[in-house]
Amino acid sequence: MGDQPNNQVGESSNQVGFPKEPSSLSIQFSILTSTNYTIWTVKITAIFKVQGLLEAIEPRTGTVVDSKINGLAIVYLYQGMPEALVMQVAHLSTAKEIWDALKTRFVGVDRVREARIESLQHEFDVLKMKETNTIDDFSTKISQIASKASNLGEPFEEKTLVRKLFKSIPRKRYIAIVATIEQFADKKTMTFHEAVGRLKAFEERSRDEDKLVSGKQEQLIYTYEEWKAKSNNASWERQDGNRIKSKEQGKG
Incomplete structure (x- = not known):
């Protein structure tokens, strides 16, 4: 004790x-x-x-x-x-x-650090998604800037990254999914990775539909060309047949 x-x-x-x-x-x-x-x-x-x-x-x-x-x-x-x-x-x-x-x-010392942060902020603000970019391409660029800012002790908030993503994508190309998200989801609580995932899923689905439509159009074009070729052949055959008949009648 x-x-x-x-x-x-x-x-x-x-x-x-x-x-x-x-x-x-x-x-x-x-x-x-x-x-x-x-x-x-x-x-x-x-x-x-x-x-x-x-x-x-x-x-x-x-x-x-x-x-x-x-x-x-x-x-x-x-x-x-x-x-x-x-x-x-x-x-x-x-x-x-x-x-x-x-x-x-x-x-880095404060002055150099602040200059680097300002430069990254400007790069972040002017960043736009090009028509030739994919969601993967563009989200990677955002992530790279965010990572550099985080290494300097000034990380971007999730809602800032999400807002930048939706603000910078080509509106016409993604208008359907953006409208759906704005109607049924809360962008204020959505994570950056969740937003990227939704846009990628829409992008892949749209790409598959475009391929399907393109394939049908090519098939229609091929069918038309095939029909046209057959029509031409039939026309030539009729013309040849008429010429042969004309010759035979002349002989008679």
Whole structure:
């Protein structure tokens, strides 16, 4: 009975000051690249939360991070970085310093970052779907711009992407599906992928119908040409027959 308070204190201090015991789950570290910084930080942050290391990169004001936590956090960060990048930050002594250095490197200083965001916003605003494009082509362009903006810490909202998609497609070509969606679906809650899926389904169905109509037209044209050819042959046969009859009558 007398030992219970000490155990409780030990557990409490373990939760606050020391990382949790490593789980048996094998942790897969994504490698940081020039294009995946935002999602990489999300994954690393999640791992640090589970392992009790989050304070190493997000320390509370006025607190000193335990050296063991700091050391493990650095090891984990190294696991998610290419070797060339590890060598560039190896001189830094805390996980927080490494974390901030990576942020500066990949997000850029505020002025450069803001200029890049403005450029992407302009590219997004003027983007239009060409008549020769498919929904796949155009949605990929939107996704690429959105991904770049997200890597800069300024992701587009789903409703913004959906609105851009419907606003920029050729209205005449997709008027039937757009009218149906506007009548029966809520574009404010629709996800970008759902909108793309609906438009692609309509596009594929329309393409199949166009092929069917085109095939029937070709068949009609072929039938007409065939009939015309047969008519010409019959006409020639009649003319030949008349000439033969005329010759025979002349002989008689």
